[in-house]
Amino acid sequence: DGYDFDSAWEDSKVNRREKLIMDCLTDTDSDGDIIWTDKQILSTELKQLAGFGKGGEKNFQGITTELMMKTYLVTADFHRRRNKKGAEYGMPVSVLLPPEALWGYDAITSAYNESPYESWKRIVYRIKQLYPDADKAEIIKLIGKEPK
The missing domain is CATH 1.10.10 (Arc Repressor Mutant, subunit A)
Incomplete structure (x- = not known):
């Protein structure tokens, strides 16, 4: 919030x-x-x-x-x-x-106005960077489905 x-x-x-x-x-x-x-x-x-x-x-x-x-x-x-x-x-x-x-405080507060969908996309992107072989189903199982 x-x-x-x-x-x-x-x-x-x-x-x-x-x-x-x-x-x-x-x-x-x-x-x-x-x-x-x-x-x-x-x-x-x-x-x-x-x-x-x-x-x-x-x-x-x-x-x-x-x-x-x-x-x-x-x-x-x-x-x-x-x-x-x-x-x-x-x-x-x-x-x-x-x-x-x-x-850092700035990195955290910069995401305060981000929508849940934007945050979800950033998390998916980061997981794909770290684990390029992970498929979408595995990522969704880990972090949950796309927010509406």
């Missing part, structure tokens, strides 16, 4: 638990302006930092999924946890970041 997260918060379009998570991913500069952190925080660590889990807030997975569906969060990478000696262990865990931290 053309809202950055802060505007959505000010207009009550996101909830308090979403704000708890997003606040862990922002800093402020010397002018007090919000800057999006690009710190590689594992989602398991983000859960604790935001106060979710035992004795705290509930439904971390549901809230992060909602933030991802609203495109306020994206999966930036996967990392394995490290033990006290620094050795990796276990299954990889996602690193969640705001898209602004990955691609």
Whole structure:
């Protein structure tokens, strides 16, 4: 809807638990302006930092999924946890970041006025660049059919 997260918060379009998570991913500069952190925080660590889990807030997975569906969060990478000696262990865990931290604020806000169809076409074009052998049916299965 053309809202950055802060505007959505000010207009009550996101909830308090979403704000708890997003606040862990922002800093402020010397002018007090919000800057999006690009710190590689594992989602398991983000859960604790935001106060979710035992004795705290509930439904971390549901809230992060909602933030991802609203495109306020994206999966930036996967990392394995490290033990006290620094050795990796276990299954990889996602690193969640705001898209602004990955691609820059200007790149994100430039797409605010884009129609869903225009966005869909750009996604299809990019997938075809990355995977030239993918056919249209496979792409549609991945991203969904053309919006009306």
